[in-house]
Amino acid sequence: MSDGGLFHALLFDYTLRTVALGAGALGAVAGALGCFAVLRRQSLLGDAISHAALPGIGLAFLLTGSRATPVLVLGAALAGWIGTLFVLGIVKHSRIPEDSALGIILSVFFGIGLVILTFVQRRPTAAQAGLETFLFGQAATLMVRDVLLIVGVGAVALLLLALFWKEFKLLTFDREFGVALGFPMVRIDVLLTTLLVVGIVLGLQTVGVVLMSALVVAPAAAARQWTDSLSVMVILAGVLGGIAGVTGALVSATGGGVPTGPTIVLVASAVVVVSLLVAPGRGLVSELVRRFRVRRRVRADVVLSDLYALAAQHGESGEHAHPVAVLRAMHRGQAGTRRSLGVLAERGWAREVEPDRWAITPEGVERARTLFLPGAGEDGAGAQVEDRGVVAPGGEP
Amino acid sequence: MSALDVEIQLLAVVVAVACALPGVFLVLRRLALMSDAISHSILLGIVLAFFWVQDLAHPLLVLAATATGVITVALVEALHRTRRVKEDAAIALVFPALFSVAVLLIARYAGSVHLDVDAVLLGEIAFSPFRRLEVAGMDLGPRSLWLMSAILVLNVAALAVFWKELKVSTFDAGLAAAMGFSPALIHYGFMGLVSVTAVGAFDAVGSILVVALMIAPPAAAWLLTDRLPVMVVLSGALAAFSAVAGFWAARAIDASIAGSMAAMAGVVFLAAILFAPHRGVxxxxxxxxxxxxxxxxxxxxxxxxxxxxxxxxxxxxxxxxxxxxxxxxxxxxxxxxxxxxxxxxxxxxxxxxxxxxxxxxxxxxxxxxx
Missing domain, CATH: 1.10.10.10 (Winged helix-like DNA-binding domain superfamily/Winged helix DNA-binding domain)
Structure with missing residues (x-):
């Protein structure tokens, strides 16, 4: 299907619109809540919660015989919450470290879930069909009431997030300070974790238990690259999560039974990769550019100081030219002498008097002096550097 | 008990013990969740190699999958080293992406062949004995039993040969480096061992339950002893017990054997954390x-x-x-x-x-x- 066709379908196809709305709302909620998980280094708690939810889905179906989404989501939430409590309990009451506790809960609960699912599937009543879509998610199974559930519960979760913003922020960045201020930090922690559980179980039908944690982590990790402000990060993560959800769900729903979870996760992963590469300031590309410029500047400075030293040795006023070969010999192993000379010429610090013979200019002498006397000429040098955009204001990379 | 039952249980025990041995060091080195990442992303190696050779029994699959596992570890560490994301987030970003690619490839292109998504998660230990290894027309037993036994032997041998290196680098990384053991070599060698084990076990128990078999028995054993050799032996024993008990529990209610083995490993761990003589609750x-x-x-x-x-x-x-x-x-x-x-x-x-x-x-x- 072409982009135009997809866009047309999104506007006029009722089912597709429902699916896109559900997945988008889901991505927004998961992305916003995920920020706190990522910042608190609990990225893998989400993985444990989503896997731990599987037995809850199976048991809820076994006990009620109902496949209604709210029932299954409630079961999933309870199981995910119990799994979280187990993780915390194991870490608190034994010497088992957190990563092992997460691994055990994740895999053992999932194993129990599979036992229940296979048990359910082998029962004679065939009402269980479709439970396995909870493994990898199938956005196409979203009904209007499912979307309403996602939007409704998600809105409540985001509202709570806004109401307890200050408390959650405190919990994330300085828990001890919160305790000292008299906030009930344990209860706040429980509330935030509960919201995370809610955000995760909402996505199980669409994304599946196996990959839901990625939708929690990826938008937050991507948003983190663009900003240092928590509120901006949460909003941005919500937007990115929403985009990943809509795109992934549409590709899956129109792509002939391709599972939705992996599609959404791949879109979200692509967003992360792009953010890591091109985000201004923190991005890897801008870091590479910065490093390249710094290296070029340092090398040019080395050649300039060599020219200065030669000029000083010869005791001349600056018009005496020196062959490139001499300069090259003065710092063996450092390639690019000629390129550095080019940089110096560009700035008017050196000039090519005759082919392959270079001399330092009066401006170059001044610049070289600031290099050797950092106290005296630092401001001037800093300003020059800043003017050319080599180093961010304040000299901080 | 039929011959089939015996073969399934034998395979279950071999898989469980082979997983538990490297699991001891995963738990002690705080790398438990790296096993989760590896066990997921090896699927991509399997799928890609399968598209290449069009044969699920080809040895290249094991090789490619193991390499993918090691590459996953390298990717997680590279991402972490950029200092743009924390280590836990790095793990949570890398393996879902690789796993998603694999699942989509299966769903899109391999739907008709034997690789299917359910098998990825469940494994199929109950069917493993049907794939036999035949040499010159002679039936030598289930293919995966041979593969897994070879991996078990490899694990035992690796632990025996590199015991000192693993032990010192696990408990005192600084001392290990001072003694001249290359931390990177030990780390990646060990992760290679974990990968090959996960690949072997994947066939029988799927991606996620491997983690249970690798982590739960060693964690339980760690609550029962303070001595490394005892912990290793105890992990193996608890894993074997979980495998057999899991088989019979699954048989009793007619459910997934692999899931039941994982659940049983959880029960063993729960018992250890509650009733361990000195460290129990x-x-x-x-x-x-x-x-x-x-x-x-x-x-x-x-x-x-x-x-x-x-x-x-x-x-x-x-x-x-x-x-x-x-x-x-x-x-x-x-x-x-x-x-x-x-x-x-x-x-x-x-x-x-x-x-x-x-x-x-x-x-x-x-x-x-x-």
Missing amino acids: VAGIRRRARQRLDFARTMLMVHLLNHEGGARARVENQMGHLQEHLQWSPDFARRVVRRAERQGLLERQSGGRLRLTPLGREEARHRMVR
């Missing part, structure tokens, strides 16, 4: 209760000694007075007194009066000096 509760009684007894002794022979001794050294003076409940006071009496530290006299025995007096003085 129950042992902790009992220890604290005993310490409380011991402390109360000492207080009682000192109290009695303090008032012994004094003007108010008749009042103070009364059974009923303890509740008022030490703020004990009647029940707790009775328990403390009975305990001290049993230990021959005091005697009850008529009218509820308490008197220290010579032994009790000495004990009280001793406590007060300390």
Whole structure:
């Protein structure tokens, strides 16, 4: 299907619109809540919660015989919450470290879930069909009431997030300070974790238990690259999560039974990769550019100081030219002498008097002096550097 | 018990033990979740190699999958080293992406072949015995049993040969580096071992349950002992027990064998965390209760000694007075007194009066000096 066709379908196809709305709302909620998980280094708690939810889905179906989404989501939430409590309990009451506790809960609960699912599937009543879509998610199974559930519960979760913003922020960045201020930090922690559980179980039908944690982590990790402000990060993560959800769900729903979870996760992963590469300031590309410029500047400075030293040795006023070969010999192993000379010429610090013979200019002498006397000429040098955009204001990379 | 049952159980035990051995070091080196990442992303290696050779039994699949596992570890560390994301987030970003690619490839292009999404998660230990290894027309048993046994032997051999290196680098990385063991070589060599084990076990128990078999038995064993060799042997034993018990539990309710093995590993871990002799939760509760009684007894002794022979001794050294003076409940006071009496530290006299025995007096003085 072409982009135009997809866009047309999104506007006029009722089912597709429902699916896109559900997945988008889901991505927004998961992305916003995920920020706190990522910042608190609990990225893998989400993985444990989503896997731990599987037995809850199976048991809820076994006990009620109902496949209604709210029932299954409630079961999933309870199981995910119990799994979280187990993780915390194991870490608190034994010497088992957190990563092992997460691994055990994740895999053992999932194993129990599979036992229940296979048990359910082998029962004679065939009402269980479709439970396995909870493994990898199938956005196409979203009904209007499912979307309403996602939007409704998600809105409540985001509202709570806004109401307890200050408390959650405190919990994330300085828990001890919160305790000292008299906030009930344990209860706040429980509330935030509960919201995370809610955000995760909402996505199980669409994304599946196996990959839901990625939708929690990826938008937050991507948003983190663009900003240092928590509120901006949460909003941005919500937007990115929403985009990943809509795109992934549409590709899956129109792509002939391709599972939705992996599609959404791949879109979200692509967003992360792009953010890591091109985000201004923190991005890897801008870091590479910065490093390249710094290296070029340092090398040019080395050649300039060599020219200065030669000029000083010869005791001349600056018009005496020196062959490139001499300069090259003065710092063996450092390639690019000629390129550095080019940089110096560009700035008017050196000039090519005759082919392959270079001399330092009066401006170059001044610049070289600031290099050797950092106290005296630092401001001037800093300003020059800043003017050319080599180093961010304040000299901080 | 049919021959098929025996073969399945044998395979289950071999898989479980082979997973538990490297699992010991995963737990001790805080790398438990790296096994989760590896066990997911090896699927991509399997799928890509399968598209290449079009044969699920080809040895290249094992090789490619193992390489993918090691590459995953390298990717996680590279991402972490950019300092743009924390390590936990790096893990949570890398493996879902690789796993998603694999699942989509299967769903899109391999739907008709034997690789299917359910098998990825469940494994198919119950069907493994149907794929036989035949050499010159002779049936040598299930193919995966041979593969897994070879991996088990490899793990045992690797642990035996590199025991010293693994041990030192696990417990004292600085010392290991000072002794000249390359940390990177040990780390990646070990992760290679984990990968190849996960690949072998993948066939039988799927991506996620591998983690249960690798982490739960060693974690349980760690609660039971402080000695590394004992921990290794105990992990193997607990894993084997989980495998067999899991098989029979699954048989009883007609459910997934692999899932049941993982659940059983969880039950074993739960039992260990509750009832481990010294480190268990129950042992902790009992220890604290005993310490409380011991402390109360000492207080009682000192109290009695303090008032012994004094003007108010008749009042103070009364059974009923303890509740008022030490703020004990009647029940707790009775328990403390009975305990001290049993230990021959005091005697009850008529009218509820308490008197220290010579032994009790000495004990009280001793406590007060300390």
